[in-house]
Amino acid sequence: MTTTLSPGKWRGLMTTATASQTFAILAFDQRGNYRQLLPEDATFADAVQIKQQVVSALSPHASAVLLDPVYGLGAAQHMAGSSGLLMAIEKTGYSGKATARRVDFIEGWDVGKIKQMGASAAKVLVYYHPDAGEATQHIEDVVRELAAQCRQHDITFFVEPVTYSPDEALPKDSPEFASQRPEIIQETVRRLGEAGADVLKIEFPIDVKYETNHDVWRAACEAVSDACPVPWALLSAGVDFDVFLQQVQVACEGGASGFVGGRAIWKDAIPLDEAARTEFLASVAVERLKKLRAVVEKDGKPWTDFYTPIPTVEAWFHQYT
Template sequence: MTSTLTPGRYRGLKATSLAEADVFGIIAFDQRGSYRKMLPPDTGYDQLVQVKSEIIGALSLDASAILTDPVYGLRPAMQMSPKAGLLLALEKSGYSGDSSFRRTELLPAWTPEKIRKTGANAVKFMVYFHPESGALADELEALIRRVVSDCHTWDLPVFLEPMSYSLDPAVSKDSAEFAAGRAEVVIETGRRLSGTGADVLKMEFPLDIQFNQDRDDWRAACIELSRASSVPWVLLSAGVDFEQFKPQVAVACQAGASGFLAGRAIWKEAAAMSTADRAAFLRDVAAERLRQLLAIAAADARPWSDFYAAPAAVENWYESYA
């Protein structure tokens, strides 16, 4: 069952897709706080922008789109390949509250209207979310709905990124205890938040592969996530190494994902390199990683057009378009 998108949202998804298919192969480099930690503490703003520009510029030659941020990403967005679409992050980096009660905040003075004015094709909005966090989950869902409505007012599609976390301060996210319930958390999050109006979900792999290497289990969990979500979903990399991420992309795409939206698994080694070494790494290693993932997505990912239809081209359509 497909729903009909408005012209801007449909064009936004088209512009961020592979040219040969309605699937996504997007590079993410919207990190801010964690990005600063990759470089020496005395690294200035201009150098942070320059490194991001070099990485984005190289990978935009092949990626279907680039996700970046307004803090360091303006120059990269202006200099990247025009063949790639552009997504801009809306949220403030990090979270407020403590580690077991995480609130998401919007970046001050940054709005969907401004994102539309930059010429970007889509908005990315990240929230820390746990479906069992009670009133906080309800509060965040209401925030998501408001953000989605604001973005849709400007006819921008929304890629919603819910990140799971532990509600127990004594249980870390990378522990076996959290891993035991991770699939339930991720899948229920997909079920719940796919009903908020977001156009695409940017989802974590539903299993922690350091505790489960059974690919039949991987596939079953991804199939369950695909069934739970009423909108297309793409796989994020969550900072894992490329050798771990590639098989996750393969399984996820075979099980219903519409591609990937990944960053550090592809480019993270490049950030701290010298300019010359970075250029060589991006050309010889990162670009090849990206091409391998793009081939998987093109062959196996589920087209987002299974979910969405283009607006009808009826006479005088523009008169009622608002």
């Protein structure tokens, strides 16, 4: 069963996807993690220029680019016209306790401005666990409110839930949490998909430090797809490229619609000098994107399996608000 999408959301998905209606999206909305990769004496202008350089080189090979308003305006204005634009709306990091995380927003920045600047989609990153009590309810309320704002502005809405542990005695990188991770992500996509996300950008459902069997990976991805009412794409979470490529392959075989990948593609370029960075981007990074894109175009699940456009009837625009 498919859901009917409004014209703006339909166009937003069309412009962020490949010709096969899958996602090969370059993520460079990082701020804190990005600054850590830069030299200590790097200025704001340096951060803007390097981000612009990376995006200018890689955007022709991506179906879309995800950027932030802090450092990303220059990149948005110099990226390939063939790529869609997603803009992040949240502040980097989180507020509240580490075991009860909340999301905050960039002052002076909202869904209306994202639409106004010509972006195809708005994206929010939320730290989420389905059993974190009031923190869980806070995140679900935020997603519903942002979904309503995106409907009002008729813009596509991507939601990026990142898991965490609400139990100090159970760290996220522990084998005990890893054993719970598949079910946590299944419940997360079910709830946040129902809360109004058009697309979910999610972590790999298996902690590959503890499980290397690709059949187990694939089964976990299939379970996510069964639980998820909307298309989902895989985030890279800072893993090395070779690992991410394997994850994307298995995820797409298991029902994912593509990837939204960042540091796995470009992180090695940031510490280089400008000449070396230019060479790396034109060779290694472009080749990485091409390999990932080939996988999703061959094996990814088209987002059109989930959505249909409104019917074209006479004077349809009278009802369009």
